[in-house]
Amino acid sequence: MSFRNLLTDDRGAVRRITVNRPDKLNALNRETLVELDVAFAQAAADDAVRAIVLTGAGSKAFVAGADIAELAELSPVQARDFSRLGQQMMWRIEHLGKPVIAQIGGFALGGGLELAMCCHLRVAGDTARFGLPEISLGLLPGFGGTQRLLRLAGRSATLELCLTGAQIDAARAQTLGVVTRVVAADALEAETMRLAEQLAASAPHALRAILDTVIVGGETPLDAGLDFESMAFGVVSSTQDMREGTRAFLERRKPVFSGS
Structure with missing residues (x-):
């Protein structure tokens, strides 16, 4: 358009x-x-x-x-x-x-x-x-x-x-x-x-999880926000970018995030 x-x-x-x-x-x-x-x-x-x-x-x-x-x-x-x-x-x-x-x-x-x-x-x-x-x-x-x-x-x-x-x-x-x-x-x-x-240059799934968690958590009681954070943490831990990020840290190099 x-x-x-x-x-x-x-x-x-x-x-x-x-x-x-x-x-x-x-x-x-x-x-x-x-x-x-x-x-x-x-x-x-x-x-x-x-x-x-x-x-x-x-x-x-x-x-x-x-x-x-x-x-x-x-x-x-x-x-x-x-x-x-x-x-x-x-x-x-x-x-x-x-x-x-x-x-x-x-x-x-x-x-x-x-x-x-x-x-x-x-x-x-x-x-x-x-x-x-x-x-x-x-x-x-x-x-x-x-x-x-x-x-x-x-x-x-x-x-x-x-x-x-x-x-x-x-x-x-x-x-x-x-x-x-x-x-x-x-x-x-x-x-x-x-x-x-x-x-x-950051991991897109982690960026989205941070945005969602802060926005949702800001409108909910603390216990609900903490629960949402834990679920988001688990989901993001399943991504290839999480594997890349942790591997890069251990290998002392800069990570390259693909969005997968």
Whole structure:
């Protein structure tokens, strides 16, 4: 499928997906949400893709929010469905089974921050800005922002950012757990790709098991999470990559994981 609002390219086993609406600061309209859902479904189905980098075109914004011009014309029912569309797409990313890194330069506001938070890792340039300003529109975050920020940063910070609409810098975002890593803005792409290539060289079954175990365990009592972890550990121990990894360790060489 060709996309009107996205660019995709593969660099080895890393797929880069770029929201390409720089004239709109990469704002998320309905068409872009649908295209993102398709693009991530394709990445999930392609065995040659082992890690994904999600970013925005241009230097001003990762994604500056939802498309306000489109949003302003929605009926209440249409707004509910728009919210659910965004939530569904971001749920797909979170549960993709392959590591997804958000490469964040410039603004990540509203739907942009929500999009970043559903990714597994978030690397930000030191000049990036973050916020959930929906309150200024008489709204609340609708793509999962209240729930994912609550889980990442806690109740106090979530209430502060949602109630005031305040923007924060990359350093505070990292302190709150919203950002995984902060790097110099001019090194953002190189550092993100270095991380993505490291993940892409890892054992795919183990990566998926880690993602599934952390996501499931975060929503269950400890005993259920521990049980899920043990079962995942057993399953991954049956893979050829586990044999390769342990053999390489004993032979004091670098493992080569095949995904089998």
